[in-house]
Amino acid sequence: MSASTARKPPRIGDNPAFRRALIAIVLVVTAFFVVAPLVVIGIEAFSKGWATYAAAITDADTRHAIYLTVVTALIAVPINTAFGIAAAWAITKFDFWGRRFLLIVIEIPFSISPIVAGVAYLFVYGLQGLFGHVLQAADIKILFALPGIVLASMFVTAPFVARELIPLMQAQGRDLEEAATSLGASGWRTFFSVTLPNIRWALLYGVVLCNARVMGEFGAVSVVSGNIRGQTNTMPLHIELLYHDYQSAGAFAVASILAVLAVVTLVAKVLLERRGAGRGAHRPALATPPPSAAPQFASEKTT
Amino acid sequence: MQRRVLPGLHLTLGLTLLYVSIIVVLPLGALVYKAASLGFADYWRIVSSGRAVASYRVTVTCALAATAFNLVFGFALAWVLVRYRFPGRRFVDALVDLPFALPTAVAGIALTALFAPNGWFGAYLARVGIQVAYTPLGIMIAMAFTSLPFIVRTVQPVLEDLDPTLEEAAQSLGGSDAAIFRKVMLPLLTPALLAGISLAFARSLGEFGAIIFIAGNQPFQTEITALLTFIRLEEYDYQAAAAIASVLLITAFVMLAVTNLMQARALRYTQRA
Numbered sequence: 099m100s101a102s103t104a105r106k107p108p109r110i111g112d113n114p115a116f117r118r119a120l121i122a123i124v125l126v127v128t129a130f131f132v133v134a135p136l137v138v139i140g141i142e143a144f145s146k147g148w149a150t151y152a153a154a155i156t157d158a159d160t161r162h163a164i165y166l167t168v169v170t171a172l173i174a175v176p177i178n179t180a181f182g183i184a185a186a187w188a189i190t191k192f193d194f195w196g197r198r199f200l201l202i203v204i205e206i207p208f209s210i211s212p213i214v215a216g217v218a219y220l221f222v223y224g225l226q227g228l229f230g231h232v233l234q235a236a237d238i239k240i241l242f243a244l245p246g247i248v249l250a251s252m253f254v255t256a257p258f259v260a261r262e263l264i265p266l267m268q269a270q271g272r273d274l275e276e277a278a279t280s281l282g283a284s285g286w287r288t289f290f291s292v293t294l295p296n297i298r299w300a301l302l303y304g305v306v307l308c309n310a311r312v313m314g315e316f317g318a319v320s321v322v323s324g325n326i327r328g329q330t331n332t333m334p335l336h337i338e339l340l341y342h343d344y345q346s347a348g349a350f351a352v353a354s355i356l357a358v359l360a361v362v363t364l365v366a367k368v369l370l371e372r373r374g375a376g377r378g379a380h381r382p383a384l385a386t387p388p389p390s391a392a393p394q395f396a397s398e399k400t401t
Numbered sequence: 402m403q404r405r406v407l408p409g410l411h412l413t414l415g416l417t418l419l420y421v422s423i424i425v426v427l428p429l430g431a432l433v434y435k436a437a438s439l440g441f442a443d444y445w446r447i448v449s450s451g452r453a454v455a456s457y458r459v460t461v462t463c464a465l466a467a468t469a470f471n472l473v474f475g476f477a478l479a480w481v482l483v484r485y486r487f488p489g490r491r492f493v494d495a496l497v498d499l500p501f502a503l504p505t506a507v508a509g510i511a512l513t514a515l516f517a518p519n520g521w522f523g524a525y526l527a528r529v530g531i532q533v534a535y536t537p538l539g540i541m542i543a544m545a546f547t548s549l550p551f552i553v554r555t556v557q558p559v560l561e562d563l564d565p566t567l568e569e570a571a572q573s574l575g576g577s578d579a580a581i582f583r584k585v586m587l588p589l590l591t592p593a594l595l596a597g598i599s600l601a602f603a604r605s606l607g608e609f610g611a612i613i614f615i616a617g618n619q620p621f622q623t624e625i626t627a628l629l630t631f632i633r634l635e636e637y638d639y640q641a642a643a644a645i646a647s648v649l650l651i652t653a654f655v656m657l658a659v660t661n662l663m664q665a666r667a668l669r670y671t672q673r674a
Contacts, residue, residue: 113578120477121485123477135512136503138515139507185421188413188414192407192414203421207425209656210650213630213631213649221431221639226639227435256425272406272407276406284408285407314505314507317627334505334610337507357507360507364498368491368495
């Protein structure tokens with residue numbers, strides 16, 4: 099290819115008619131299948147005018163649903179971020195027995211139906227569950243209250259930050275951290291001045307995706323929240339309630355807020371991907387090469 | 402034997418194990434314990450009841466159809482994004498992830514608004530006698546929407562890394578485009594396609610939020626397994642909910658094993674190529 103500058107043979111599928119037809123088909127299907135759902139939300143939300151939209155958004159129950167969703171995210175996302183960092187540090191900076199098994203366990207919530215997650219939490223904290231009676235005796239309310247919603251949200255998003263960080267930190271190896279500590283830096287100092295600058299965009303990427311999922315989670319939260327209007331209704335649950343109440347415009351008005359969040363998430367995702375984040379996202383952490391493939395200086399240093 | 406140089410093993414591993422135990426293992430253990438405490442006869446009676454079996458059939462059939470649709474459309478989308486340059490390409494590329502970013506309940510009501518008999522597309526389809534919303538076709542559409550990114554995003558990087566010299570060699574040997582695609586490119590793409598298929602299929606089996614709005618939810622016809630679990634809970638039939646949820650859990654574990662196998666294979670294959 100480098101030698102022949104005159105004529106590069108056309109690649110497979112470069113036939114102009116075929117290319118144009120395929121692009122046209124794909125664009126049309128994307129428009130109908132991906133763009134139309136986004137557009138219909140906006141149009142339905144304003145179908146009864148600005149006044150109805152404003153009324154739906156500022157309604158007391160809607161405001162409470164927004165508040166509950168934000169509070170849930172403010173608790174669940176930081177905790178999951180801390181967990182993701184800890185898990186990534188443990189898994190990529192050390193070799194220990196059961197490491198690959200731990201990776202599988204962390205990824206489990208990703209493959210489980212949110213309904214199953216909700217049911218599982220019911221059998222831990224519900225009256226028919228393991229701790230139900232103990233909790234009732236102590237007058238601690240977990241299910242059908244904020245703690246249950248937060249726990250279910252943390253379950254479904256548990257792998258989000260870890261799965262962005264692990265492939266990246268795996269690829270970066272341990273040399274920089276080992277150099278820092280051998281020069282006398284403390285563990286925290288090493289993390290904040292050496293590791294964190296290298297992983298910040300991937301970390302932010304994971305946090306953004308985690309937040310989007312927490313705010314939009316429906317199935318798992320639906321089981322554990324009890325759907326009490328104005329009390330335990332998050333935004334997605336409130337959408338369902340309005341929709342089944344034949345307040346379609348109201349449901350789409352609340353949905354429009356979450357749709358805006360989705361678009362903002364997509365924009366943030368593209369911007370972060372330009373900075374190199376998200377490369378590991380569609381690559382399973384399990385399939386990344388084991389650390390033995392990376393040079394290990396530690397064994398030489400100890401002698 | 403290697404000595405640990407870096408600090409923080411006990412802190413980070415301890416935190417990780419604690420978190421995973423409380424958030425992931427404990428609830429799933431409780432569910433398995435609850436389902437196991439039923440006894441085999443009761444368990445089997447519940448999971449093999451007519452309504453449950455009908456729900457498995459609906460879920461699996463629709464998930465297969467949705468995955469087949471995404472195999473064709475997702476592959477075409479990945480191909481167009483990688484091989485061609487056209488205005489708006491990056492915009493379309495970003496849009497592929499919309500189904501991941503859009504909350505499932507929002508996707509559910511949006512798709513229903515489009516495909517309901519009086520909706521934008523539903524009205525036209527009704528004229529030619531096709532009803533989508535409140536039929537298995539609606540379930541399929543919802544599943545296809547929510548699992549679209551999987552096949553695109555697993556095939557895309559492999560298609561990007563495909564060595565152009567292979568194509569050129571095949572062309573210089575006089576192969577037709579169709580033959581080169583089938584005999585040279587497709588075998589290299591197959592592992593990634595299989596990985597994408599298994600991810601998309603697994604996601605479709607577990608999907609709930611997007612489906613319940615568009616499905617109609619008629620027992621034996623448009624009731625998915627996840628919804629049946631939910632209905633049993635609302636009827637306070639916790640044993641049945643535990644048993645049916647355990648079927649979904651076992652399926653998820655099987656699919657997890659399959660997807661990991663497929664992805665590991667795909668990665669090995671591309672690294673060798």
